[in-house]
Amino acid sequence: MKYLGQESDFANSNAKTGVLLINLGTPERPVCPSLRAYLAEFLMDPRVIELPSLLRAILVRGIIVNVRSHKSAATYREIWTENGSPLMLNTVQLGEATAALLDDNFHVEVAMRYGEPSIEKQLSKLHHAGVRNVIAIPLYPQYSGSTNGSTFDAIGKAFRKQRWVPNLQFVSDYYQYDSYIKAIGDSILAHWQKHGRSQKLIMSFHGVPKKYIERGDPYQAQCEQSANAIADHLRLASDEWMLVFQSRLGAQEWLTPYCDQTMKALPQQGVTSVDVICPGFSADCLETLEEIKGENKEYFLKAGGQKYNYIPCLNDSPAHAALMAEIIRDHTRK
Known part of the structure; x- marks a missing residue:
């Protein structure tokens, strides 16, 4: 060489x-x-x-x-x-x-x-x-x-x-940086100030096969820690938000709850308005714009939901x- x-x-x-x-x-x-x-x-x-x-x-x-x-x-x-x-x-x-x-x-x-x-x-x-x-x-x-x-x-x-x-x-x-948690939390607050607040905040992270976690990958634990820290920053009660996982590929089991299944089920549980953010994505892309902003919105509204707001990624924000x-x-x- x-x-x-x-x-x-x-x-x-x-x-x-x-x-x-x-x-x-x-x-x-x-x-x-x-x-x-x-x-x-x-x-x-x-x-x-x-x-x-x-x-x-x-x-x-x-x-x-x-x-x-x-x-x-x-x-x-x-x-x-x-x-x-x-x-x-x-x-x-x-x-x-x-x-x-x-x-x-x-x-x-x-x-x-x-x-x-x-x-x-x-x-x-x-x-x-x-x-x-x-x-x-x-x-x-x-x-x-x-x-x-x-x-x-x-x-x-x-x-x-x-x-x-x-x-x-x-x-x-x-994920442990206070500035990261604050940036995500403040983007949610800014959205609420402009568009109002829905019944439930959904934090959607990219999924991975469950077997990766069983073999020692720390991803799920870090997603949970991030979501809890964001909820704490916003002073949300446990019934005001939830964490889901998206973008599964293939037939094997991935991390749950699945985002698409959740969106289809929430209206039947009395949740008719949601705000959705993807804290694990640094920039908007196919998985956020097409899958979350588009596809999952359609699932939610078809299931009886009335209001679905997507909150953008941090992108190139200050x-x-x-x-x-x-x-x-x-x-x-x-």
Whole structure:
């Protein structure tokens, strides 16, 4: 293997600290070929689908990619903007807003775990800029091996190509940050002030297979801690909110309660108005805009619900950028 060298001054003690904000990713365009490539890269990750490689390839390349690419392309087209993917746009703008809060000692880049700009490409950019310290922040507040762990794998794979590996601060999670809880809580309060408050607040987190938790993944516990902290910030009674999990894939059991089943059942329990937020998503994307804002709203209203409000992710809000800057400064001091 030919290792990537570095032309910067070895004795330079004033090199900038590189910051890499990393989100999940998005297809390049909302068309079938792009979806096929994106889904294959995403679902072939052994951290995402924990099966032997041959079985995973048969499932993903032989079945899922062929079955889901057309439908996924159509749903992506529904949320696509004139500026492209909402997730990409919001993440790039978050990077710019975060950089504006930091001094010239920091060099901020944005990367995607799947698709472009890749982690390897953006680490190479930091490398050529002479960065000797890197702070990597996967934009998932709660740790899961299928997201944060996979991101670490990709960083390690990229570093294997570098002759001179930089110092790395990897932020494995940030669900415990008071500024994170406050930012989510304050966004809910702002929504209530503008639109009024519904009977129940629903906090929806991305689901994972239950067996991942049984094998030691801390994700469920961190989601529960986050939801409880947000409810405490809002001073909600236990019957005024609930936690659900969304986006399950396949027939195996995932974390419950399931969001879609909950939305179909709530009206029968006398709950006719809900506010829904996704605290585990840093930026609005297909899973929040199409699945939660659209699909689950339809389930709720068809079941007899009367009012369904979706509260957006933190996206590129000032509070989100301030949270990122706080995390970066904390890890610079370590």
